[in-house]
Amino acid sequence: MTKKNSPQTALVHSDYRAPDGFDAFPVGIHHASTVLFPTVAAMRARNWKEKSGYTYGLHGTPTTFTLEARLAQIEGGRHCRVVPSGLAAITMVNLAMLKTGDDVLLPDNVYGPNREQAMWLERDFGITARFYDPLIGAGIAELIQDNTRLIWTESPGSVSMEVSDVPAICAAAKVRGVVVALDNTWSAGLAFAAFDHGIDIVMQALTKYHSGGSDVLMGAVITRDDELNHRIELAHMRLGFGVGMDDVYMVLRSLPSMRLRFDAHDAAAREIASWLKQRPEIAKVLHPALPDCPGHQIWQRDFTGAGGLFSVIFDPRFSEVQIDRFVDALTLFKIGFSWGGAHSLCVPYRMQSMRQSWGHQGGLVRFNIGLESVVDLIADIKQGLLAMNAAT
Ligand SMILES: Cc1ncc(COP(=O)(O)O)c(C=O)c1O
Secondary structure, eight states: OOTTSOHHHHHHOOOOOOOTTOOOSSOOOOOOSSOOOSSHHHHHHSOTTTTSSOOOGGGOOHHHHHHHHHHHHHHTOSEEEEESSHHHHHHHHHHHHOOTTOEEEEETTOOHHHHHHHHHHHHHHSOEEEEEOTTOGGGGGGGOOTTEEEEEEESSOTTTOOOOOHHHHHHHHHHTTOEEEEEOTTTTTTSOOTGGGTOSEEEEETTTTTTOSSOOOOEEEEESOHHHHHHHHHHHHHHTOOOOHHHHHHHHHHHHHHHHHHHHHHHHHHHHHHHHHTOTTEEEEEOTTSTTSTTHHHHHHHOSOOTTEEEEEEOTTSOHHHHHHHHHHOSSSBOOSOOSSSSOEEEEEOGGGTOSOOOOOSOEEEEEOOSSOHHHHHHHHHHHHHHHHHOO
16 A cells, blocks of 8 residues: 555555455455465474464464554554454453563553453452543653553543543653553544554454444454564464454455544534533533543544544433433434444443542433434434433
C-alpha cells in the first residue's frame, strides 16, 4: 500500500496477492494445522518463536498475516498479533509484560474482566494491581513504583466514559521506563491515534467495530517497538492463542465498511445523546463529545470521532426498578453486552459494585447506537421513558 492513500482507501485496498494465475478482491481463507516445508533445511530455518514465515497453523497462515498487517496499518503501528477475543488480547499483554513481584496500574473505570484478571494476578500470581482515577493525568507519576512495569489506560472508559489525559500519563510513564497499554476499542483505532499520543501497546477488541456483525469474537495486540513486539510474540507463541480462519475472513470482509459504519454510529449517537440531554429524566449525558462528560476537553484535543457508545445518568428520583422498567420497555434497543454492531443495545449498570469510587446518585444506563433510523430509535426511547414515568 503506497503511503499517499487516505485511511479510507487503505481500509478498502490491501497488499494481499492471490495465488499466481488467479485474481480477486477477497483474501483467501487458508486453513491449516500442519504447515508444509519443502525440505528439512527449510523447516529448520524457520523460527517458530517469531513471526518469520509460516511454521504451524496456530501461529498464522496468509489469512491471519494479512489481517495483522492491515490492523497494524490502521492503528499506525508496525506489528500485530490476533487472538481469540479482546479479553485474550488483554491476557497476552499482561503475561508478556508482568511477572511475580511486578506492579500494574489500571484505571478505576477499566473494562470489568480486565479488572477481574488484574485482581486474579494479585491474588494468585504475586503481582500487585492498583487502580487509579482515570482523570489523574500527570498525577500518575506519584503512583509509579520501582516495580511498576505496566500501566493500562482505557479512554474513554467503556461504561462511565471518562476521557483520560493519555499523553500526560505516557509522559510520566516514559520518565520511569514503564510501558503503557491502551484498550483502544472505543475509537476502533479510527478516532484516536494511540502511538502518536505516546502509547506503547494498543489492544483492540475486534469483536466490536472491526467485525461489525455481532457474530465474531477476536482481539488484537499492536505495537510499534521491536523489543515490545518480541515479548508479545513470545507470549502469543507460549499461550497458543490461535484464531479460526473463517472468523479472520469475516473481519477482513468488514474492514472496508468500518469507517463508514463508525461515522454513521457516531452521527446517530451524537444526535440521540443531544436529544437525551434535553429530557427532564436525564441528569447527565456521558458522551465524550458533550460537555457533561468528564474529560470532554481532552476528547476535543485528542480525538477525531466518537462512534456509537455512550451512557446517561438518570435523575436520582428514579429508582432502579423504574430504570429497569425503562430498559425492559424498549423494543428496538435490545438488552445485551458488547457494541459496534448494527443493532442498538442498552444495559443498566450497578456502578457502586463495579468501582472503588463512584460519585453519582442516579442510575447509569449505557447505549450502543446501532445503524437503525435515528427517528425510530428516539421514538423507542420516548415510549420507554413514558413507561418508566408510569412505573412506581
Ligand atoms: C472496552 C472493552 N475491551 C475489551 C473487551 C473484550 O472483548 P471480547 O468480548 O472480544 O473479549 C470488551 C468487550 O466487551 C470491551 O468492552
